[in-house]
Amino acid sequence: MTKKKIVLLDGNSLAYRAFFALPLLTNDKGIHTNAVYGFTMMLETILDNEKPTHVLVAWDAGKTTFRHSTFTEYKGGRQKTPPELSEQFPYIRKLIEAFGIEQYELDLYEADDIIGTLSRECSEAKAEVVIISGDKDLTQLANEQTTVCITRKGITDLEKYTPQHIEEKYGIEPLQIIDMKGLMGDASDNIPGVPGIGEKTALKLLKEYGSVENVYQSIDQITAKKMKENLVTNKEQAFMSKELATIEVHAPIEVSLADLDFAGRNEEEVIQLYKELQFNSLLEKLDAPVEVQHLEEIEIQTVDEVTADMLTDTMSIHVEIDGDNYLSASILGIGLSNETNTYFVPTNVAASSAMLKEWLEDHATLKYASDSKSAYAAIARLGMELNGTDFDLMLAAYIVNPSFSTGEVAEIARSFGYHGVKSDEAVFGKGAKRSLPDAEQLAEHVARKAHAVWELYPVVSKQLEENEQQELFHELELPLAKILGKMEVTGVKTDLDVLQTIGQQLSERLALIEKDIYEMAGEKFNINSPKQLGVILFEKIGLTPIKKTKTGYSTAADVLEKLENEHEIIQHILLYRQLGKLNSTYIDGLSKEIHEDGKIHTRFQQALTQTGRLSSINPNLQNIPIRLEEGRKIRAAFIPSEPEWIMFAADYSQIELRVLAHISQDEKLIEAFKQGADIHTKTAMDVFGVSEEDVDSNMRRAAKAVNFGIVYGISDYGLSQSLNITRKEAGEFIDTYLASFPGVKQYMDDSIADAKQKGYVTTLLNRRRYLPDITSSNFNLRSFAERTAMNTPIQGTAADIIKKAMIDMDARLEKEQLQTRMLLQVHDELIFEAPVEELERLKEIVPEVMEQTLQLDVPLKVDWNHGKSWYETK
DNA sequence: AGTGACCTA
DNA sequence: CAAACTAGGTCACTT
16 A cells, blocks of 8 residues: 555635735636635645645634633734635635545634644654645644645745754754744734744744743843843743644544545536636646637627728727737737727738728827727838827726736726626637637637727726826827837847947857866856856855855855955856856847848837836847946947938936935925035935035945935845945934935835825826735835835836926927937937937937926936947947 | 846936 | 845746
8 A cells, every 4th residue: 555645734824825926816707716716726736746645624713712712812913804815715615625625624723733633643653744834833843754835935836844944944943943933923923922032033042942941941041131131021921922833733623534535536526616717727727618708799890891981980999910029920900899880800901991091090080099009010010100099998007007907908808897808818829829710710809809998998088087197198108109109110220240249259258268167167067057056166166155045056146246255266257147148138139139121129018117117128128238348339239220320319317316306395305406416425415424525435426325225215224235334334324314305204204104095106197006015914015015105106207207208309309300210218318310410409409308398396407428329329 | 937147227 | 023225128047
């Protein structure tokens, strides 16, 4: 007989974990399904990986447990279970049943105790036990037979706690986890512990004394005065905490190993349940027919000729592309819809229709687009223009809430309660299995997307109205989409020869460095593999690892820099990495992106970032090297597309700090910018309390780092890292800064308070970002939300400003009938190509337009440069 | 598909 | 106490 293997799952803990790890999903009946889905994924993975002979899911019985008679406040202060999760518990139970797994709960006891008791019984019987939970408390149960798996991140990533792992991680034995909890407490269970003692201190005490009892027996040996005092005053509390943290391994349970036989799941029941919950991807895996989504009946007409009666004053439009790159992938067809009709126009029909062209180009007929930028660019490829765009579903949804915009019509539609359109994945498949459906299905899908836009127009518009974001949408994002489309289609001329020459030189240098590294290491290995590099540096050469990653030793640049004096191989590796990056990403990567027209056509994602910035992809032209000269040379490859033209670049100086001055209304900061002072020097004067002449370069550097930190939502740790000083010193810096700029301090506090009260923060032009984690009990999540609350209005307002400047700039170029073309935006910078005759005019209007686009209480300042390539605009 | 490393503002 | 400063994209390696 094969050896028994028992898997014990902590039902409540895993359900919570699944719920919070996944975004809210709903089935067509409006029941939330994310926790059930997550739980299912966990179950499938665990059963697959562990192949157990016996399984049990243990549940907490109710609110009151025997621990409450020890401490009435046990698990006090917990937020009540969200209703979206509560409604899912019955489904999780059904699911477990369908999987053929036993479930058990016991009055007055928690799931922990059931698991503890069973695992004791099983390990006494020498059976192998695997415990799965999100609660680290359970690690006290680990022993030679028992492994405790704790969810790490997401839902299927588990950290396995064996006695060895606990020893490595904490330096203690599993049972001492209880002592650790006794000393440090546990905020989530409201176990008090001893004040002032956290994980680090608790472990130190345990390594020295072994247990809570021994700590108190040897209390006189403890020299740290404050800690000793805390220990003495809270002695009772420490023992009580230890008791609370102890899992009962002799609970009066009525199940035993024999009851937990796992014979496999009932396929039919599982399929039935998956259908009800609409777990389509899981159904596919089971080779079960996916329930056909019930879609509202609409009549769709595929047209072989566009006729006048089809095209009305207002219609929605969706241009379907084969893939996501509308600049190069083929155009599959156009969907058009209004209140009476929905059409699919195949690409060849559209391309040859003068009637359609006239309608598309007419400013007086209004179009509601699914994604107007892609429509502009795609329609331009058919030799037509798109005018009269009055709505853009993707942009509108993004403005209402930047977090739920994937750019897919079906997904946006669903989040606004419209279910009449299938997801692209359902129609095309995904990954390697992606393929075009037959003509009829394609026509229906495209037409339905257009119809969805029509149906959603009033819904999303109303939301924009309620949020007071109509202006942001109509005056900023919508006109910008057209300009960005134009920029993408224009593209940037790129000189392949320049790239190849640099690439050649890089390759030669890399070969030499590679040889040196192999010699110093004494063997050949893959320098690009952090894993192999770690072995060479920290095992073979014997350097001291400074930081660890999840998978091994960290070999990040900041770690290596600290080791630079230890071994000469380090600097070679750093150089190899730096040059290798240039070669792979910038030389090879960019070369591949040059089209037949000799240009690179990036795409700007307008509905992606949480702050309102743009991002650039395929390729990313917003991260071309500049900091180091070797990389900067890449910029020489970006040149004007016409002979005798020049590149012209203009950037905002200190835009984020100016925005901070404006929105915080800090008098000193405003004054500094009004005087046109060097802001870092001015900051140094205030923070160090010296006069301008006495600010040395170190002070200025420190002040600059503080200014950056302030913009990012500062922490003492972050600043200490960037300045290589202690956390304490960094903290003092920040305090001094905030004391001398009280308006900034006030702004920081107000932003967080605002986010807590309203649930979101806003920019100057009323862009929103929701921050649900701002009230989280998880320190990490909450801190992150707080920094975001401080940073987003600043970064987002700067994004608003340059977007508005782009619109003004485009209008100005048009008005003055200039040939100059706007090519790129890099967050605080605009790059143009221009005929040399227009240079003098640009020097005047570019800074003027950018500086005057919005009136703040501080002036905006723009610097500009020009040259024969992007490299020369410095 | 996820991770670590490194490029930008 | 614990964890650790904003927003992105791409590459190579690994699973």
